Amino acid sequence: MKLKKSERQENLKKMIEEEPFITDEELSKRFKVSIQTIRLDRLELAIPELRERIKYVAKQQWDETVKALPIDEVIGDIVDLQLDLSAISLLEIGTEHVFSRNQIARGHHLFAQANSLAVAVINDQLALTANSEISFNRPVKLGERVIAKAKVISTEENHRTVVTVESSVQQEIVFSGTFYMYRSTDEERGDSSNENRN
Amino acid sequence: MKLKKSERQENLKKMIEEEPFITDEELSKRFKVSIQTIRLDRLELAIPELRERIKYVAKQQWDETVKALPIDEVIGDIVDLQLDLSAISLLEIGTEHVFSRNQIARGHHLFAQANSLAVAVINDQLALTANSEISFNRPVKLGERVIAKAKVISTEENHRTVVTVESSVQQEIVFSGTFYMYRSTDEERGDSSNENRN
DNA sequence: ATTACTATTAGGACCTAGTCATAAAACGGA
DNA sequence: TCCGTTTTATGACTAGGTCCTAATAGTAAT
Numbered sequence: 001m002k003l004k005k006s007e008r009q010e011n012l013k014k015m016i017e018e019e020p021f022i023t024d025e026e027l028s029k030r031f032k033v034s035i036q037t038i039r040l041d042r043l044e045l046a047i048p049e050l051r052e053r054i055k056y057v058a059k060q061q062w063d064e065t066v067k068a069l070p071i072d073e074v075i076g077d078i079v080d081l082q083l084d085l086s087a088i089s090l091l092e093i094g095t096e097h098v099f100s101r102n103q104i105a106r107g108h109h110l111f112a113q114a115n116s117l118a119v120a121v122i123n124d125q126l127a128l129t130a131n132s133e134i135s136f137n138r139p140v141k142l143g144e145r146v147i148a149k150a151k152v153i154s155t156e157e158n159h160r161t162v163v164t165v166e167s168s169v170q171q172e173i174v175f176s177g178t179f180y181m182y183r184s185t186d187e188e189r190g191d192s193s194n195e196n197r198n
Numbered sequence: 199m200k201l202k203k204s205e206r207q208e209n210l211k212k213m214i215e216e217e218p219f220i221t222d223e224e225l226s227k228r229f230k231v232s233i234q235t236i237r238l239d240r241l242e243l244a245i246p247e248l249r250e251r252i253k254y255v256a257k258q259q260w261d262e263t264v265k266a267l268p269i270d271e272v273i274g275d276i277v278d279l280q281l282d283l284s285a286i287s288l289l290e291i292g293t294e295h296v297f298s299r300n301q302i303a304r305g306h307h308l309f310a311q312a313n314s315l316a317v318a319v320i321n322d323q324l325a326l327t328a329n330s331e332i333s334f335n336r337p338v339k340l341g342e343r344v345i346a347k348a349k350v351i352s353t354e355e356n357h358r359t360v361v362t363v364e365s366s367v368q369q370e371i372v373f374s375g376t377f378y379m380y381r382s383t384d385e386e387r388g389d390s391s392n393e394n395r396n
Numbered sequence: 397a398t399t400a401c402t403a404t405t406a407g408g409a410c411c412t413a414g415t416c417a418t419a420a421a422a423c424g425g426a
Numbered sequence: 427t428c429c430g431t432t433t434t435a436t437g438a439c440t441a442g443g444t445c446c447t448a449a450t451a452g453t454a455a456t
Binding site: 039050 | 413414
């Protein structure tokens with residue numbers, strides 16, 4: 001006797017979770033049982049067939065891709081946006097943002113939220129960060145909601161705009177930064193020559 | 199005559215790109231041709247069948263999930279590390295790092311590489327960025343390899359360390375930053391009291 | 397109109413990775 | 427030994443194709 005039914009089914013479940021692109025045939029070889037047994041197991045465990053599993057993973061990916069396109073530009077959710085004036089975005093700190101050791105958000109995520117908001121607030125085809133001074137006032141922890149507020153300070157003629165961003169958790173400022181942005185409408189000459197420079 | 203072969207094939211290609219989960223049958227209805235014509239078209243355009251398309255999308259998703267996990271500690275690959283002295287990391291700019299519009303790397307990825315390197319070089323349990331001044335000297339494009347070099351400038355007694363990072367592509371500096379870091383060994387009192395402060 | 401050629405459609409055999417239903421066989425425990 | 431569970435086998439059928447052959451349409455040039 002290799003494994004009891006219940007044991008096999010538990011292992012099966014885990015195996016399919018870890019490796020969803022596996023056929024019944026391959027599973028039957030691994031467990032040294034017939035293909036029909038595997039199918040009975042899937043039936044009892046309500047695990048769909050390979051093609052449905054693949055489809056499910058692919059749909060997720062597709063939905064995210066579709067979702068990601070409009071989001072692409074900004075990290076966090078924009079809750080208010082007045083072009084060339086101000087913008088507000090919200091970022092909820094999840095496990096993917098923190099150091100596993102101490103649950104403190106990694107600085108570059110706060111920077112990314114602020115920086116992408118500074119890019120988004122600019123009403124031009126192209127906006128790139130040229131310089132920036134930032135400070136992290138206190139650590140942000142897992143589960144906190146960071147609200148970033150961007151303000152456009154000055155828009156000079158020479159393709160430069162200054163944007164300040166203050167990020168806070170419950171009224172307490174956790175991050176602040178000044179972003180010196182380069183901006184350009186694509187129609188102008190500056191852009192493509194700039195891009196080809198490498 | 200509805201569409202010429204070449205026109206239909208162009209549209210077909212676009213349609214499948216936009217909506218890869220479409221069967222030949224559905225396509226044949228849309229173009230009002232037989233299923234065989236659609237299959238000939240796919241053959242000529244080297245477009246794989248529905249199931250292969252789904253599998254491809256799903257694999258991508260899967261690979262990214264797997265890839266996203268180990269990223270945790272440092273953005274980029276560390277190629278040299280001398281604790282409390284210097285460190286070097288390498289980041290190859292992929293499609294996930296760039297603005298789709300112009301293929302220029304988004305600033306926060308360069309920041310993330312530099313910042314996480316500054317954190318990594320510090321020989322203490324806890325290292326957090328307190329302040330930073332950074333500048334983006336020229337846009338970095340898709341496919342370029344960014345080499346970030348971090349140097350520890352000064353290590354004062356009061357938990358502060360200054361680290362500079364210069365990132366370059368083929369000897370040309372693309373990013374530079376100064377990071378004012380807060381560091382602490384976990385044994386000391388400062389850390390946990392600090393963390394519980396919210 | 398006839399020929400020549402491309403484009404389209406049709407058909408059948410085969411494939412994978414299954415479903416669903418039925419039945420037979422093997423195994424474990426009282 | 428008999429009973430109930432578990433496993434295996436078998437056959438019919440499905441979607442969404444591949445691959446190959448062959449017939450038919452449509453268009454253009456002679």
